[in-house]
Amino acid sequence: MFLAGGFLLLAPADSARTEAVPFVVSRGDGLKEIAGRLKGEGLIKSKIGFTIYSLITGAATGFKPGTYSLAKSMGVSALARTLEAGIPAITVTIKEGMTLVDISRIMADKGITRPGELEEYDRGQDPSLEGYLFPDTYTFSAGTSAASVVAVMRKNFDRYVGPLLVGLTEAEIRKTVILASLVEKEALYPHDRLLAAGVFVHRLAIGMPLQVDAANIYVKCKGAYITCPSEDRELTKADLAAESPYNLYLHAGLPPGPIANAGKDAFVSALHPERTRDLYYISNPLNGKLIFAETLEGHNKNRAKYHIN
Numbered sequence: 001m002f003l004a005g006g007f008l009l010l011a012p013a014d015s016a017r018t019e020a021v022p023f024v025v026s027r028g029d030g031l032k033e034i035a036g037r038l039k040g041e042g043l044i045k046s047k048i049g050f051t052i053y054s055l056i057t058g059a060a061t062g063f064k065p066g067t068y069s070l071a072k073s074m075g076v077s078a079l080a081r082t083l084e085a086g087i088p089a090i091t092v093t094i095k096e097g098m099t100l101v102d103i104s105r106i107m108a109d110k111g112i113t114r115p116g117e118l119e120e121y122d123r124g125q126d127p128s129l130e131g132y133l134f135p136d137t138y139t140f141s142a143g144t145s146a147a148s149v150v151a152v153m154r155k156n157f158d159r160y161v162g163p164l165l166v167g168l169t170e171a172e173i174r175k176t177v178i179l180a181s182l183v184e185k186e187a188l189y190p191h192d193r194l195l196a197a198g199v200f201v202h203r204l205a206i207g208m209p210l211q212v213d214a215a216n217i218y219v220k221c222k223g224a225y226i227t228c229p230s231e232d233r234e235l236t237k238a239d240l241a242a243e244s245p246y247n248l249y250l251h252a253g254l255p256p257g258p259i260a261n262a263g264k265d266a267f268v269s270a271l272h273p274e275r276t277r278d279l280y281y282i283s284n285p286l287n288g289k290l291i292f293a294e295t296l297e298g299h300n301k302n303r304a305k306y307h308i309n
Contacts (some may be wrong), residue, residue, distance in 0.1 A: 009049025010076040015041055017072035022148030024155075025083060026067045031055070034083070043070055052075050055063060063308060066146055087141035094153075096135045096263035098186045101224040103133055103261070112140045113149060121146035130223075131258025132157050160264050164271055176270050177255040181258035181292040184266040185214035190289040192219040193266060197273030199281060199292070200208045208279065210248040219246045225260070282308055 021041055024095040025034060030055060044050045053076050054060035064086030070079060092110050094103055104118035122232050128286045134156040140149065164174050181212075182200060187193040203210055216235055219242075221228035240247070278292040280299035285306060293299040303309075 010236050011045065012073050012075045013045050014072040020069040020073065020145055020148070021071060022145065022151045023068045023070045024152055025063055025065050025068065029063070029065070031060045031063070038079065041070075043074070044071055044076060050080070053077065054080050065089075065139070067144055067150050067152055068146060069143075069148060089139045090142060091137060091139050093137045094133070094135045094261070096266070097136065097225070097260045099218070099223050099225055100130045100133060100258050101126065101222070102226045103222070105227060107140075107149060110140075111142045112144050113146050117146045117151065121150065128173070128257060129154075131181050132262055133261045134160060135261055135263050144219040144264045161267050163268050164264075175254060176267065177262075178254045180262040180270040182210070182214065182254075182268040183262045183269050184262035185260050186212060187266075187269075187290055188288045189290075190265060190269075191274075193269035194272070194274040195276055195278065195283065195292060196290060197269040197276055198276035201273045202276060202279060205251065207252050209250070210254070212248045212283065215246045215255050215259050216242075216244075216247045219244050282306060287301060 008202070020136045021043060023037070023041060023043065031051060035044070035054075038050060044191065051060075054063075057077075061296065062084040064083065066087045066089060067080060068087065069080065074082070076155050084199070085239075089111055091130045092112065094106070098106075101119060104113070104116065107113040107118055108115040112251065115203040115239055119183045122155060130152060133150070133153040136153075136156055140152075163177065179197065179200060183193050183197050187196040200212075201212055204269050213235055216239055217225070217228070217233050217297060219230055220239060225233075240249045245251060246259070248255060276292070280293040280296065280302075281290045282299070282302050284291055286307070291302050291306070293302055
């Protein structure tokens with residue numbers, strides 16, 4: 001009876017379920033934590049069975065960090081061997097302000113996902129993942145699925161941004177994600193972000209179009225920035241007159257979705273903007289710092305001073 005029970009504990013959780021299940025082992029994770037998460041994901045039948053097997057075989061001391069694609073059809077021994085063998089690590093840095101398309105292309109260039117896989121995966125999501133893929137440095141393995149990549153990046157979003165959004169409704173969270181993306185693309189410096197967010201909130205309150213160039217560029221560059229030719233980032237009068245819900249010169253209010261994936265600072269600014277009477281700003285071409293003005297007259301003087309058309 002004991003041997004029969006032992007074999008059952010080591011058997012696959014569900015031999016018919018072969019689809020990939022993303023599973024992350026972080027540096028410092030212990031056997032108890034790993035076994036608990038495997039059980040929580042339905043990958044093993046018993047935490048005790050996995051723990052005892054891993055201790056007896058010595059695998060418990062060799063589990064390596066990484067993002068794994070496991071399956072419920074794998075038995076305990078196969079799971080333990082996989083985690084002990086580890087996977088070649090590929091480190092990728094996702095910078096604040098990158099878009100989903102940017103991230104997709106970087107992941108493909110690194111060999112983590114297939115070309116276009118992340119964009120294809122996003123087309124099945126509602127709403128889009130744009131704005132919810134948290135910028136950070138990640139470690140994946142070659143051939144990681146788009147679902148696994150998204151799961152890890154969304155977990156980071158929930159970890160770093162989630163606490164800031166506690167108490168907000170879904171609609172309020174959506175507006176915050178969109179506003180943070182605008183702040184991220186428009187302001188480089190911390191205090192500028194607070195003031196830019198204040199300008200946006202001020203304009204929204206009086207029904208004045210936000211006139212954010214980055215939103216027009218987002219459409220013109222088909223949701224990409226880093227691969228967009230520099231000439232396409234220069235907006236023409238025709239671009240500013242083109243009909244699009246992202247054309248914030250023609251339409252008051254926020255765009256229908258985020259235009260980038262913002263970092264934590266941009267979210268803090270979006271949630272706690274600095275109150276200001278200013279309605280305008282330009283970017284200093286020498287250092288990128290924003291120069292604010294309360295009136296159109298003051299704004300035009302700033303444009304003339306810094307030779308901005």
